[in-house]
Amino acid sequence: MPAAAAPGGGYLSGRRVLLTRSPDRAGAMAVALAEAGAEPLLLPLIDFERTPDQASLAQALSRLAGGGYDWLVVSSITTVRALKELAAAQGMHLASLVPEGVRVATIGPSSRRVLEAEGIRVDLAPGGKQSAEGLVELWGAGPADDAVGTGSGGAAPRVLLPQSDLAAPTLADGLRAHGCAVETVVAYRTVDYPAAEALRLTAELAAGEPAGQAAPAVVLGPDEANGELAAGRLDAVVAASPSAAQRIHAVLRPLGATALIAIGEPTAAELRALGLTAAATASTPTPRGIVDAVARALDSTRSDSPAP
Incomplete structure (x- = not known):
């Protein structure tokens, strides 16, 4: 080639x-x-800013840290940056928001590398089609008894999906089609460049x-x-x-x-x-x-x- x-x-x-x-x-x-x-x-x-509704994001992350979800699905590296910035503002490490027993999925090797460098184990990530569609396909390809398809006590898996304010519904709708109870929350805003200096995401990632x-x-x-x-x-x-x-x-x-x-x-x-x-x-x-x-x-x- x-x-x-x-x-x-x-x-x-x-x-x-x-x-x-x-x-x-x-x-x-x-x-x-x-x-x-x-x-x-x-x-x-384009550039990225913190969401004006930091309270909703903080509440969702508090529920995550308390074991309120079975899965955290991260759809971009910018999402990792937004979550890390909010965690730091609360005096916490990003990894501390993901308790034992909560599984993590992302859209490909790059975001997996970033998450793992932050101390977060990734359980599911497509290696071929590295996109929302690829993750949805991989999610649906698991065996019937795989934990991807079940939540606590056999209930529908509870999924937290933090994402851009402009995110397409592909990922949320695809996971819902596989029986998940998906909660979306805006983690950051995608704006025309340059972002407002006071709102721009600046948290540095470990990778x-x-x-x-x-x-x-x-x-x-x-x-x-x-x-x-x-x-x-x-x-x-x-x-x-x-x-x-x-x-x-x-x-x-x-x-x-x-x-x-x-x-x-x-x-x-x-x-x-x-x-x-x-x-x-x-x-x-x-x-x-x-x-x-x-x-x-x-x-x-x-x-x-x-x-x-």
Whole structure:
């Protein structure tokens, strides 16, 4: 596969790739692209704030710590950051909110790594389709006597699902379809960049990029990014989430010949709904997966690159 030669091999040499993430959340992606020879650029489009209703989130976490749920389902790394920030504000460690006997599910290896670094054991995470859909499919694939399908005393499993205010109903509805009693609570707000300084999520995670770590890339504003597009100086734009896809549609137009890369099928689906087409979809939301997707999308136009 051609993209296998990308890391460190200059396979994307001379390519300019726009990442639609803020500097503190794009470091690993930018480094991976730079190691592959590309020039990463940043256009921050979305950011994250604490929810105004901290009381509801705090109450849900109190019930969690008291054993009021059978499962905690974490749908994003940003959720982990929001929960850790609230726990810290209460003088607690994040892991102390998850008592013995409560099982934890998440949407893939990246979020599993972050949770485990915080001292939280993960019991269920899809390895293939790393998304809400993948977790729902994995949940329903368990044997009938597996604890996934039962709660205390054989009752429907009680599930706490903290998530973004813009979260699609896919995960909650899918778990309910499998017989779960799901309680959703808003853990954070997804907003246009930049977030209000007083509300921005800043808790640093034990794994992953610290909240204050800047990416090794030039940061553009919307007008500058559109100028680069108009001049034909951008080879690819990476959409990291459905929310980012919506902002790309609103801010970056027209894309012209610039390849659009989606991270995950939900993002690709959102792009299609907006009338945009992903030239490639990263099957895994990892820096290597993103480099591979960019390489696939640009492969047909890389006539002057060395053979892998």
